[in-house]
Amino acid sequence: MCFKLPELPEVEVIVRDLKVNVVGQRISHIEIFTPRLLQGISAQEFSASISGETVRSVDRKGKYILFYFNSMVLEVHLRMTGRFFFSLPQRPIDKFTRAIFHLHGEKKLEYHDIRKLGTFKLFRKEDIIKAPSFQLGIDPLAGNFSLTTFESIMREKPASRIKSFLLNQKNIAGLGNIYTDETLYRAKIHPMTRVGHLGKDEIQILYNSLRDVLSEALKFRGTSFSDYRDLWGKRGKFQDFLRIYRRSGETCPECDQVIIRQVIAGRGTCFCPGCQRQK
């Protein structure tokens, strides 16, 4: 099976490139081919709100992408298979093209989504604090994501299992299944461990592991198995450096035990029973 969902590093790569390439650009018009992604509002209403508007800034909150216009904000979540890319004027739409933003000249920003689970939500600027992207926990790339902050957030949820804790966007924003498994493996923590059972030293190791995994993934422009691409259709390279995710059945290079896969917090979870012992 080949797939990849965009998590924090992938969305960060997309947003950095969008900042350079679409900020300051005017949207001449928008085509919507799959109205379901608009979550209730009509394609006409959506198009009328944004057509003719200039993109003032692009931002990321967790896995959400925010496009700021003059008076409106568009909040996009790519979910499992959503992606943006620039395409040539003559490129025909395919069955997975869900929307096209027509920019200055004949430039097109396409939104492509095999499974149609992505969402586009419009907010007036003054209402943006009501948006889902504003109800999230701290972003691990934010300047104030310190060890002290991380520890205090963890102390609030002692009964949570660490895997659930890291996946919950209201605690830490942006982690999905891949990066939680990678982080826990590096920190040598069993995914079922209660947050309250982790000592100060383990929290420090977890914090460092999380930062390392995310910064390395960013350096390689994200993880691509099949679906994820940047704005130019290029793959990330971090999949070659994943140590635990999708490696069940392989031998752990650290301890020679066989990596196992088990459903934890409702997700397929890969971990090493030798390195990540449950306390």
Add this chain to the structure above:
DNA sequence: CTCCGTGCCTGTGAGC
């Protein structure tokens, strides 16, 4: 409070 199941989706690939 935390956990669990369900629904949304469709390409993939294991198994018959």
Add this chain to the structure above:
DNA sequence: TGCTCACAGGCACGGA
């Protein structure tokens, strides 16, 4: 070879 069907998981929601 061709078909069926469980599975992948981010998030919202309802209920235990």
